[in-house]
Amino acid sequence: KMEKKIAVILGDGIGPEVTQQSIKVLNAIASRFGHAFEYSYGIMGADAIDKTGNPLPDETIETCLNSDAILFGAIGHPKYDNDPTAKVRPEQGLLKLRKALQLYANIRPVTTYRALQHLSPLKAKQLEGVDFIVFRELTGGIYFGKKELSSDQQTAVDECTYTSAEIERVTRLAFKYALGRKKKLTLVDKANVLETSRLWRKVVQQIAADYPEVAVDYMFVDNAAMQIILNPAQFDVVLTENMFGDIISDEASVLSGSLGLLPSASVGNTVALFEPIHGSYPQAAGKDIANPLGSILSAAMLLDHFQLNDEAEAVRIAVDWTLANGFVSKDIDAVNNYSTTAIGDLIADHI
Amino acid sequence: KMEKKIAVILGDGIGPEVTQQSIKVLNAIASRFGHAFEYSYGIMGADAIDKTGNPLPDETIETCLNSDAILFGAIGHPKYDNDPTAKVRPEQGLLKLRKALQLYANIRPVTTYRALQHLSPLKAKQLEGVDFIVFRELTGGIYFGKKELSSDQQTAVDECTYTSAEIERVTRLAFKYALGRKKKLTLVDKANVLETSRLWRKVVQQIAADYPEVAVDYMFVDNAAMQIILNPAQFDVVLTENMFGDIISDEASVLSGSLGLLPSASVGNTVALFEPIHGSYPQAAGKDIANPLGSILSAAMLLDHFQLNDEAEAVRIAVDWTLANGFVSKDIDAVNNYSTTAIGDLIADHI
Ligand SMILES: CC(C)[C@H](C(=O)O)[C@@H](O)C(=O)O
Ligand SMILES: CC(C)[C@H](C(=O)O)[C@@H](O)C(=O)O
Secondary structure, three states, X not given: OOEEEEEEEEEOOOHHHHHHHHHHHHXXXXXXXXXXEEEEEEOOOHHHHHHHOOOOOHHHHHHHHOOOEEEEEEOOOHHHHOOOOOOOOHHHHHHHHHHHOOOOEEEEEEEXXXXXXXXXXXXXHHHOOOEEEEEEEOOOHHHOOOEEEOOOOOEEEEEEEEEHHHHHHHHHHHHHHHHOOOOEEEXXXXXXXXXXXXXXXXXXXXXXXXXXXXXXXXXXXXXXXXXXXXXXXXXXXXXXXXXHHHHHHHHHHHHHOOHHHOEEEEEOOOOEEEEEOOOOOHHHOOOOOOOOHHHHHHHHHHHHHOOOHHHHHHHHHHHHHHHHOOOOOOOOOOOOOOOHXXXXXXXXXXX | OOEEEEEEEEEOOOHHHHHHHHHHHHHHHHHHXXXXXXXXXEOOOHHHHHHHOOOOOHHHHHHHHOOOEEEEEEOOOHHHHOOOOOOOOHXXXXXXXXXXXXXXXXXXXXXXXXXHHHHOOEOHHHHOXXXXXXXXXXXOHHHOOOEEEOOOOOEEEEEEEEEHHHHHHHHHHHHHHHHOOOOEEEEEEOOOOOHHHHHHHHHHHHHHOOOOOOEXXXXXXXXXXXXXXXXXXXXXXXXXXXXXXXXXXXXHHHHHXXXXXXXXXXXXXXXXXXXXXXXXXXXXXXXXXXXXXXXXXXXXXXXXXXXXXHHHHHHHHHHHHHHHOOOOOOOOOOOOXXXXXXXXXXXXXXX
């Protein structure tokens, strides 16, 4: 019997309704396997700005630090997006949390589901053998570098900085994963142009020496953006810096046929965070039509993180069962579909 | 009768052999339509490093400045790519040339060919109605910002800078193109994170007021990386900064089914440069197997740039004729194929 504290951040848009399904599922796991999960709630994003003016109140950081893992919904609201002068933005909350908890590695498995192949924009033969995982550095680079707008507002600057130490920790983690997989690691960079990329290449070359079993290759980001579509089966572990990872991992998510069911983990030195890769999808908020599988599969990654692998497997089996039986949301089947809540209930019951 | 000076830079890898086909084709156009094209040759890239130690000798810049347009092959050699300590790189030549000639807009049409649909990684229905054009800013941003490696070699920095003036000139050009097309412009940025992106959004919003007929929308680059595959027909003119443009335009090139036939133009205040989007493809160099259509269609863009639209159309008709009749290179048909030279001859003869 395991006792765990889980911090829950419902977030914006469809965040709350999908996360609530994951809690149902975690409760079902707790009762079947005899664990105790205790939830404490924090606020972040547009939700937190509305309530406190601050996209990430200190209490939320406290709540997260006092927990064993964090389950997060989604962030963002369109009212901030087209206002270049807005001083406070929902996304600042998530970026600050990543930094505060040193969540330096964002891990995104890219898998395809036979039941969803007809939804993929790619031909079936492109999807054969696709099973890779993107490691995105999450607390460095241009996201967190110095930002400046000149006083005449005519010149803007964003600085991209990396240190060897920042590159090393996520690289070691990626190599460890590669050892447990197909033993191939691809560094995606732009070493023909960027100084930071050349440092990445140097550090990865050095660390590669400690993992002689892992085959390493290097790919420019522009080529990677093509290869992910042209020949996605070539990849096993893809390692990259923060901004390239944002683009490349979202691009890779189209392979599956539905963004709605892709999970992610953001790990660091202490507590880890689990969230679906989809955004806050404000048009669907409150309508009970969003796909809860991305969040539920993120909860499965959370269970894996607790070393509760049988429990995680039970969640994945239940998810596969809903897909195989057509208990799917509107994004997957526009005609015959089930509500967010109904799918959560079905999965919890199946467990 | 038109007299024009064309600077030719053959470049690296397959650059020379594909560019030579374009010259054949331009000569065929000249003799059919009674023009006179005079060629002068310059060197750049690995080729220039081998010969002079300098990836872009001053004479090449001179040659370009004294011409009406530049026809360029490809750049890059693997011996420089995995050496993070190399002081001189082929790519520096191209970057320096872009800056020296102020080639601030890279223009890449993304079209699909019915004859190649079977080669596209995407399902046929994804390709319906795809016809857009990417405007990539080419002389600013992180490509040209300050670069630093600390003296202990543990910290690297790349600075991304944009001024309103830099954003404005490429934006005005993109709006002008949009007016002659489907009147839609999409700015791709990361305004929820980057200061430079917020400046882009502000400037584009201002300029949009001068083009009320053009519908403008804004898309985060991570989302754009998905939308280009999920729903490419939604785009007309895509405008973006240098690094995002590098990634997004290469990604978009997979739609067509072959990178080998996509052309590009890089325009500025004076002379413009035309090159295929494919790289130097060193494995194929000297084998007479590369696809010359990317270069030949770039020559067609060059003719358009000279306002020789009938001549450009004649080139495109000849290209379509080769595709329709299976006179294609190995990348398009692995079994029945023609050499680089043979395809160049066929197109020149057809003209
Ligand atoms: C919301 C945004 C700041 C964030 C990012 O760019 O990191 C998101 O796109 C993601 O990938 O988690
Ligand atoms: C060769 C390289 C420097 C160049 C770039 O990144 O701009 C190339 O990828 C391109 O897109 O023209």
